[in-house]
Amino acid sequence: MTREALREHMQLYFIMGSVNCKEDPVEVLRKAIAGGITCFQYREKGKGSLQGHARYELAQKLRQLCMDAGIPFIVNDDINLAIEVQADGIHVGQEDEPAFRVRERIGSSMILGVSAYNLEEAERAAQEGADYLGIGPIYPTGTKEDAKSASGTGVIRLIHQAGYGLPMVGIGGIHLSNAWEIIQAGADGVSVISAISHSADPQAAASALYTAVQESCAAQ
Ligand SMILES: Cc1ncsc1CCOP(=O)(O)O
Numbered sequence: 001m002t003r004e005a006l007r008e009h010m011q012l013y014f015i016m017g018s019v020n021c022k023e024d025p026v027e028v029l030r031k032a033i034a035g036g037i038t039c040f041q042y043r044e045k046g047k048g049s050l051q052g053h054a055r056y057e058l059a060q061k062l063r064q065l066c067m068d069a070g071i072p073f074i075v076n077d078d079i080n081l082a083i084e085v086q087a088d089g090i091h092v093g094q095e096d097e098p099a100f101r102v103r104e105r106i107g108s109s110m111i112l113g114v115s116a117y118n119l120e121e122a123e124r125a126a127q128e129g130a131d132y133l134g135i136g137p138i139y140p141t142g143t144k145e146d147a148k149s150a151s152g153t154g155v156i157r158l159i160h161q162a163g164y165g166l167p168m169v170g171i172g173g174i175h176l177s178n179a180w181e182i183i184q185a186g187a188d189g190v191s192v193i194s195a196i197s198h199s200a201d202p203q204a205a206a207s208a209l210y211t212a213v214q215e216s217c218a219a220q
Pocket residue numbers: 136137140141142143144147171172173174191192193194195
C-alpha cells in the first residue's frame with residue numbers, strides 16, 4: 001500500500017478488543033464498518049482479555065469483516081497473531097519490541113504502526129521504519145489503564161511541523177466534540193475506542209465521526 005493510500009485509511013481508525021465492548025465485538029465492528037470507519041485495529045488487552053484459541057478465533061472473524069469491506073486489519077502488539085491471521089499490519093507501543101526488530105520479523109509488505117508520545121519517540125519511530133504514527137494520549141482517557149498524562153494537541157503540531165511525512169493519527173479521549181482539533185493540529189485522522197465501542201449505536205457514532213473528520217480535513 002502506498003503512503004498516500006495509507007494516509008487516506010487513517011481518517012477514522014477504530015480500535016477495539018472484546019474488553020472494550022458490551023455487545024458482541026463482531027456485531028460492533030460490523031456496525032462501525034457500516035458507519036464508515038477507514039481502518040481497524042484488533043487490540044485484545046487488559047483484564048479479561050481473550051487468550052489462545054479464543055483470541056485467534058475472534059481475530060479471524062474480525063479480519064474477514066475488514067477484508068470484505070476493503071479496510072486494513074491491524075493487530076496490536078501480538079506479532080505472532082498478526083502473522084498467523086495474515087493481518088495487513090501490526091501496531092506496537094513504546095514498551096513493546098523495538099520497531100526495527102518488528103520490521104525484521106514482518107518484512108516490508110506488512111504495515112507497521114508505532115505509538116509515540118512525544119517528538120523524540122516520533123523521530124525514532126520514523127528512523128526505524130514506521131509506516132504510520134499513533135500520537136497520544138491527546139485527551140484524558142479511561143480506556144487504557146496505564147496511559148500517560150494527556151498531552152493536548154501541541155505534540156501533534158510539533159510532529160507535523162517536524163515533517164517526517166508519515167501518516168499520523170491522534171488517539172486518547174477523542175470524541176465527536178474534539179475530533180476537529182486533532183485534524184486542525186495536522187493529523188491525518190483520529191483513532192477511537194470508546195467513542196464507538198461504548199455507543200448504543202456504533203454505526204451512527206462512526207458515521208458522525210467520519211463526517212466531522214471529513215469536514216475538518218476540507219477546512220484545513
Ligand atoms: C490505546 C490508547 N493509547 C493511547 S490512549 C488509548 C486508549 C484510547 O481509548 P479511547 O478512544 O476510548 O479514549
